[in-house]
Amino acid sequence: MGDFPSRSASTNAGGPGVTARHIRSAGNGVSPIPPDDRPPLGGGSALPRKSRFSLETGFKGLSTAAGAMVLVIIVAIAIFLISKAVPALNANDESFLTAKEWFPNETPPHFGIAALAFGTLLTSVIALLVAVPIALGIALFLSHYAPKRLATPLGFVIDLLAAVPSVVFGLWGRDVFSQPVQHFSEWLNKYFSWIPLFGGDGPFGRSILLGSLVLAIMVLPIVTSLSREVFQQTPGMNEDAALALGATKWEMIRTAVLPYGKPGVIAAVMLGLGRALGETIALALTLGTTFVISFNLIQSGGNSIAANIANTFGEANATGRGALIASGLVLFAITLVVNMAARAIIYRRREFRDSAA
């Protein structure tokens, strides 16, 4: 790197900043300038003992207890659920994991989770396929294209959408939105019935499609506002760097904004998926309540774990409630797997993200 003696020799700024007064006050127990009887804050006499019980230890205990509380609650719920589910599962006449029908209240009870789990996953996945591209588009528009005067109120409206109770979405989906979806389904069936997704002879309407679209609308605000947050946090200097390399606005977004926001977007999608998987009342109102495994999206039918719990809990007997609780455990397991997969994706490029901080 060459030699540079004159330069390093002249840099004494920030060196050992010792003034005469500092030297005097250090050590030897003599306070330098006693203004009054109060010892100076930096000490001056013997080192005081640390107090054994202080706000510090108290707060540490408090936060530890709060953390431990989560574990206690989770374990308690798990024990409760399992203890209720096991007797029902033992009474089951069929294989719980592979059977499709749901008759836990009969004697002998026979029920299985397969159709419900399938419906849960199918509606959630379709909802995400619909919602995520739209949400990312809105988020990018709000963070990088819209003038501020428009972006702020529009962002507010999106957040408002997240505050609408799901039963409202459900009723709206059942009573209002089902009409256009039904017409759309009939149109799809007329021209595209050669695709199995859009086959069948009707009736159409309260279908997987309707449930998924309502779910998509519910998931949209979560994914949008979180993605907008992370897109807005893209360092301006990285955007400048991309632009200065001759990037157009979209290329700049592709080079600087999207890669930077990727972990955040994945987290947002997973939160959306969590909501979609667990959504209960909206699906209970819009799905057709059948117990079949079919990729047909437009025929009336479909069901999900949570919707089934809402629909049948009321008239369930002891075994029936146990069966529903067992189905809830399955939903819990699905959610867990999804979340762990998301974490794995985020951590895979962790090195890049952390060194950027």
Place this chain on the structure above:
Amino acid sequence: MAKRIEASGVSSYYGSFKAIDGISMTVEPKTITALIGPSGCGKSTFLRSINRMHEVLPNARIEGRLTIDDQNIYDPDVDVTAVRRMIGMVFQRPNPFPTMSIYENVVAGLKLNGVKKKSVLDDAAEKSLKSANLWDEVKDRLNRPGAGLSGGQQQRLCIARTIAVEPQVVLMDEPCSALDPISTLAIEDLMFKLKDRFTIIIVTHNMQQAARVSDKTGFFSIDKTGEPGRLIEYDDTQKIFSNPTEKKTEDYITGRFG
């Protein structure tokens, strides 16, 4: 590989605020021009006006005429991205793309401009990193994140990224202000080397740096806060630092002002 920049009567605005007023100067090819002056005098604004990065900010606009080899940079028919490819920029703080590896950072500009062939990208990466005096330090870890390098290395990575696009002019906005003296020296050595191929304009707060590296020096100043910055004197670096014409320049470089 190097072009002449000519500014005549350039004024830049942020909304209604006029940041610089009537700047006129000619920068010859394959020279290093230093812009010095107190903070807030519009050096960086002028620099960002040259490659049209000024207009990225909302409500920012410029008046006057800026040309590169007699082509108007602000011609409405000119593609702004082409201007920025032709006039590269290195920023004050090292800003490698945090999600990209060293290699990906260097070839980012080429990829943006549609170069896909691996062999071309590999060659460009090696050549640019060598030009930026960084190759020996990073050749064994090209796939490591660019943000994991030291500050000085990151800045040289940014220079490599800029010259990989093969611009005509390289603008540097206080490229060493976040770096320690050793890294600063490395960048200055690099500038001498790059002078053979590029026209370089550097904004710096460090007058020793301006005196060391530049052929010509422009001194910017403002009368008081809120007033637009003006180009007080523009001449050979030798002359500016030994025998400036303007009293203000002399006061500034001798430390009596600013």
